[in-house]
Amino acid sequence: MNENHAKLCPSPEWAAWLQGEVLPALTAGGVDLGREMLEVGPGPGAATDWLRHRVSRLVALEADEAAAATLTGKLAGTNVEVVSGDATAMDFPDGSFDSAGSFTMLHHVPTAALQNQLLAEVLRVLRPGGVLIGSDSLGSDGLHHFHVDDTYNPVEPATLLTRLQTLGFGKITVTVDHAVLFAAYKPDPDAKCED
Numbered sequence: 610m611n612e613n614h615a616k617l618c619p620s621p622e623w624a625a626w627l628q629g630e631v632l633p634a635l636t637a638g639g640v641d642l643g644r645e646m647l648e649v650g651p652g653p654g655a656a657t658d659w660l661r662h663r664v665s666r667l668v669a670l671e672a673d674e675a676a677a678a679t680l681t682g683k684l685a686g687t688n689v690e691v692v693s694g695d696a697t698a699m700d701f702p703d704g705s706f707d708s709a710g711s712f713t714m715l716h717h718v719p720t721a722a723l724q725n726q727l728l729a730e731v732l733r734v735l736r737p738g739g740v741l742i743g744s745d746s747l748g749s750d751g752l753h754h755f756h757v758d759d760t761y762n763p764v765e766p767a768t769l770l771t772r773l774q775t776l777g778f779g780k781i782t783v784t785v786d787h788a789v790l791f792a793a794y795k796p797d798p799d800a801k802c803e804d
C-alpha cells in the first residue's frame with residue numbers, strides 16, 4: 610500500500626463510507642452471513658469491525674504481514690482471528706465458511722488470472738449455499754493516480770458477473786453505482802428448487 614492508502618484506509622471517513630453505505634447495501638434484503646465468515650484483505654479493518662458484530666467467528670486473511678500484525682493487536686480478545694497469508698492460495702479446508710467478504714481489495718491483486726484464482730479459492734472454502742459479498746472501487750484516472758507506485762488492476766464491472774459464473778458461483782448480483790458491489794452464492798446441490 611502506498612502513502613495515499615496509509616492515510617485513507619484507517620480514516621474515520623473511510624470507515625463511515627464502508628460501514629454506513631457499502632456494507633448495509635451488501636447485506637440488505639436478508640443476506641444471511643451465517644456463523645463463520647472469512648474476510649480477505651482486511652487492511653486496517655474498517656469492514657472487519659462492522660462484520661464481527663454480525664457473525665460468531667470472523668477470520669481475516671491479510672497478505673501484508675505488518676497490516677496483519679497491527680490488526681491482530683487492534684482486535685485482540687474479540688471474535689476475530691487475523692491470519693497472515695495470501696488469499697489466492699488459502700490453507701483453509703473446503704467448505705470452512707458460511708460467508709466471505711472482499712472489500713476494496715481485488716484491484717490490489719495484480720492480474721485478472723490471480724483475481725480469478727482468489728475468487729475460486731473463496732468459492733472452494735465456502736460451504737454449499739454460502740455467500741460472497743464484495744465491493745471494489747470503479748476504475749478512473751483519479752484512482753489510477755491514487756495508486757502511484759502501487760498495484761492498480763481495477764475490476765471491469767461488465768465482466769464480473771460472467772467471471773463469477775464461469776468460476777462456478779450460482780446466484781449472482783452485480784450493482785454499479787459509486788462503486789461496484791456484488792454478491793455471489795455457492796450452489797447447494799441439496800437445496801430445494803423453487804422455480
Ligand SMILES: C[S@@+](CC[C@H](N)C(=O)[O-])C[C@H]1O[C@@H](n2cnc3c(N)ncnc32)[C@H](O)[C@@H]1O
Nearest residue numbers: 650651652671672673695696697712713714717
Ligand atoms: C486497499 S486495502 C483495503 C482494505 C479493506 N478491505 C478496506 O476496504 O478498507 C487492500 C488490502 O488487501 C490486501 N491484499 C491484497 N492482496 C491480497 C491477497 N492476495 N491476499 C490477502 N490480502 C491481500 C492488502 O494487503 C491490503 O491490506
